[in-house]
Amino acid sequence: MEFAKKRVALVDDDITSLALGKGIMADQYDVVTIPSGEKLFQFLGRVRPDLILLDVDMPVMNGYETLKKLNAQPEYQDIPVIFLTSMSDTANEIEGLNLGAVDYISKPFSPPLLLKRLELHLKVVSQQRELINYNNNLQEMVKARTKTILDMQNSVLKIVANLVESRDEITGGHVERTRRYLSILLDGLVKMGLYTNEIEGWNQEFFLQSSQLHDVGKISIPDKILLKPDRLTPEEFNEMKNHTLFGVRIIEAIQKETPESSFLSHAKILAGYHHEKWDGTGYPYGLKGLDIPLGGRLMAIADVYDALISARPYKKPFTHEEAAQIIIGGRGVQFDPDLTDVFIAVAHLFDQAAGKVRKGVFS
Ligand SMILES: [Fe+2]
Numbered sequence: 386m387e388f389a390k391k392r393v394a395l396v397d398d399d400i401t402s403l404a405l406g407k408g409i410m411a412d413q414y415d416v417v418t419i420p421s422g423e424k425l426f427q428f429l430g431r432v433r434p435d436l437i438l439l440d441v442d443m444p445v446m447n448g449y450e451t452l453k454k455l456n457a458q459p460e461y462q463d464i465p466v467i468f469l470t471s472m473s474d475t476a477n478e479i480e481g482l483n484l485g486a487v488d489y490i491s492k493p494f495s496p497p498l499l500l501k502r503l504e505l506h507l508k509v510v511s512q513q514r515e516l517i518n519y520n521n522n523l524q525e526m527v528k529a530r531t532k533t534i535l536d537m538q539n540s541v542l543k544i545v546a547n548l549v550e551s552r553d554e555i556t557g558g559h560v561e562r563t564r565r566y567l568s569i570l571l572d573g574l575v576k577m578g579l580y581t582n583e584i585e586g587w588n589q590e591f592f593l594q595s596s597q598l599h600d601v602g603k604i605s606i607p608d609k610i611l612l613k614p615d616r617l618t619p620e621e622f623n624e625m626k627n628h629t630l631f632g633v634r635i636i637e638a639i640q641k642e643t644p645e646s647s648f649l650s651h652a653k654i655l656a657g658y659h660h661e662k663w664d665g666t667g668y669p670y671g672l673k674g675l676d677i678p679l680g681g682r683l684m685a686i687a688d689v690y691d692a693l694i695s696a697r698p699y700k701k702p703f704t705h706e707e708a709a710q711i712i713i714g715g716r717g718v719q720f721d722p723d724l725t726d727v728f729i730a731v732a733h734l735f736d737q738a739a740g741k742v743r744k745g746v747f748s
């Protein structure tokens with residue numbers, strides 16, 4: 386099978402030069418002769434050459450202007466352009482190369498030199514294309530593999546989170562709802578340009594997925610406390626507080642196997658710090674203000690909002706407005722003031738997300 390010839394556009398106002406050039410190249414290339422820069426653009430609207438030979442010295446639109454116009458149009462930027470010149474002026478050549486021409490060929494043509502240069506430049510272009518294709522394929526493969534791993538990780542995680550939750554029917558849907566709220570808060574945070582340095586290195590997808598483990602430590606809380614339908618006594622509550630530390634311990638055990646996982650570092654922070662309070666009265670560490678990692682400060686808002694709007698055997702659910710007011714009242718006391726402001730900006734989305742989970746839109 387014979388391969389299609391590469392197409393070369395030869396642009397020159399000098400008819401003799403067009404005829405000569407065509408004569409030299411016609412055996413090996415599909416040569417299209419074009420008498421001006423303006424006509425080149427009409428031609429490009431219909432067919433795409435693999436390379437353009439462009440005369441510098443032309444009336445109306447000279448070679449430099451033609452190249453500038455080509456460069457301004459993204460669809461033509463990767464067509465290599467070689468300037469043809471009868472001026473042997475190096476300053477002009479530099480100008481042309483700076484504009485993006487790949488080479489200069491001087492007229493009158495030396496047939497073997499012209500053919501050799503064309504061959505070389507077309508080879509470079511096809512190698513570049515191959516490299517780009519290869520890179521794209523590689524990226525697709527990496528993406529597909531990463532997605533498989535992430536899907537697996539996420540489904541294992543969902544199972545663990547559901548296991549924890551299935552022991553504790555009272556708070557059903559809490560894990561899914563808090564993940565949604567966290568995602569809303571994070572979007573708001575990014576839009577408002579807050580804590581940009583802190584979240585710069587985050588894989589936000591991992592961060593959100595890892596939130597499903599924030600209460601994983603509840604697996605170590607005895608049934609008589611976890612499933613108690615009444616309010617907890619102070620002693621029981623103290624024991625319940627340990628779910629944060631148990632969670633950290635469980636995640637640390639997994640981290641021993643995969644110490645590099647940023648997913649697990651997020652999970653550890655969310656599990657360990659989601660009950661800390663801005664004023665230092667939270668647990669388990671009693672950290673204050675910015676000493677509480679950002680993930681913990683974010684999770685605190687998501688977690689408390691959900692506890693407020695949820696029914697418990699000993700309390701009725703608060704409405705969205707009441708819950709939002711309570712969070713706002715905790716600005717700078719229980720919650721990071723900046724994050725409370727983000728909450729204020731996106732609170733209506735919390736209400737929607739809660740509704741969707743309640744109606745089982747998210748499985
Ligand atoms: Fe918790």
Ligand SMILES: [Fe+2]
Nearest residue numbers: 559599600688
């Ligand atoms: Fe929670």
